[in-house]
Amino acid sequence: MGRGGGGGGSHHSSHHSSSHTHHASSNTHHASSSSYHSSGSSSYRSGSSRYSGGSSGGSGGGGCFSTFVTLIVMAVIAGGVYFGLSDEIPQPVQFFLIERSTENREALPESKCTPVDVWYQDDWGDWIDEEGEEDALIDGMKSFYESTGVQPYLWITGEDGGQYESAQSLEDLAEAKYKELFGIDEGHMIVIFREYPNNSSEYICTVTPGYDAETQVLDEQAREILLDFIDYFYTDTDLNEGYFFKYSFKNAGERIMQKQLSFRQMGIIAAAAVILVIGLIITANIVKKRKIAVAKQKTLQAQEAAKQAKAVADQKKTDFNRKKYEDELETQYVAVNCPNCGASNLKIRRTTVGYCDYCGTAIKVDKDGNIAIISGDQAGT
Numbered sequence: 001m002g003r004g005g006g007g008g009g010s011h012h013s014s015h016h017s018s019s020h021t022h023h024a025s026s027n028t029h030h031a032s033s034s035s036y037h038s039s040g041s042s043s044y045r046s047g048s049s050r051y052s053g054g055s056s057g058g059s060g061g062g063g064c065f066s067t068f069v070t071l072i073v074m075a076v077i078a079g080g081v082y083f084g085l086s087d088e089i090p091q092p093v094q095f096f097l098i099e100r101s102t103e104n105r106e107a108l109p110e111s112k113c114t115p116v117d118v119w120y121q122d123d124w125g126d127w128i129d130e131e132g133e134e135d136a137l138i139d140g141m142k143s144f145y146e147s148t149g150v151q152p153y154l155w156i157t158g159e160d161g162g163q164y165e166s167a168q169s170l171e172d173l174a175e176a177k178y179k180e181l182f183g184i185d186e187g188h189m190i191v192i193f194r195e196y197p198n199n200s201s202e203y204i205c206t207v208t209p210g211y212d213a214e215t216q217v218l219d220e221q222a223r224e225i226l227l228d229f230i231d232y233f234y235t236d237t238d239l240n241e242g243y244f245f246k247y248s249f250k251n252a253g254e255r256i257m258q259k260q261l262s263f264r265q266m267g268i269i270a271a272a273a274v275i276l277v278i279g280l281i282i283t284a285n286i287v288k289k290r291k292i293a294v295a296k297q298k299t300l301q302a303q304e305a306a307k308q309a310k311a312v313a314d315q316k317k318t319d320f321n322r323k324k325y326e327d328e329l330e331t332q333y334v335a336v337n338c339p340n341c342g343a344s345n346l347k348i349r350r351t352t353v354g355y356c357d358y359c360g361t362a363i364k365v366d367k368d369g370n371i372a373i374i375s376g377d378q379a380g381t
Helices: 067-078 091-096 133-148 159-163 167-182 211-216 220-234 241-256 263-330
Strands: 009-013 018-022 120-122 151-156 188-195 203-209 333-336 346-349 353-355 362-365 371-373
Touching: 120 133, 133 151, 133 241, 167 188, 167 203, 188 220, 203 211, 203 220, 220 241, 333 362, 346 353, 346 362
Parallel strands: 120 151, 151 188
Antiparallel strands: 009 018, 018 203, 188 203, 333 346, 353 362, 362 371
């Protein structure tokens, strides 16, 4: 039997069992849509302490599909032309959207799980038949066991499992199979996987842990992680069935035991980072504008200071020239005494005629400073 291309899925989960129904078109390699439901019935069975009840399954994309994840998906779709996509989501993005482990978990103590030598049952007989497939499958399951302390058992139902077409019927089968294999040992986990015979691109899968395994390690989120990895690697047609299950168990075991940031937390961090970057950009722009304004103000102040300095210098030059002129002019005057009335301290410029301030006598001073009284007719000469 092989498996077909991947597609969307529908989880059916209970408090004890988690199930996953996978549907796809024969030409589609990647998952394209999902819907999730809860099992309708609720019952508790004492003695073995295993029970099942209705509770809604988590989202394969991380439980709370935050705005951050939505933006990423929108960005991927927007980049469809670049990636050569149509309505498909690339596998790296699918891997990123697998349920994240947001709880601190400790591996189940060895005393709570008595290991058995049987790891799987292939009712088809040809799912795990190629050379190396069995080793790969068991290696992956052992890795899950080492990580979680819970030993898994895989049951691939065949043609005889046709009556188990609903999640509830498969979970009932898992309950019975668990008791048959492990009795009252509550540290194991049964995974029943059934691919519909008439459509190799559809399957249903249920994860049923024992009470100790569930309450200490394999809570609903942990089971969703395993179902998401099964869904993810189921669509990888480059892997044969042994390796498909190997990587599903191995990756699920590692993620379950490592606490990660939830999509909501990642969204908050991303939003805070964006706000911080925007704040830094705004601050940088404000600082830049402030520096430009300060530099401009300093330039204007420098220009004004230069103008004032030039005005002062020009005034000093004017004052100097005027003083120089006055000093030079002062050297042209001669202090004389009036020869008519004897008045003193009369200043008369050389080569000109001056008049006594007291008696009005016209006095002429030659270029050598000699004085002479002149008549009225000579005063104009």
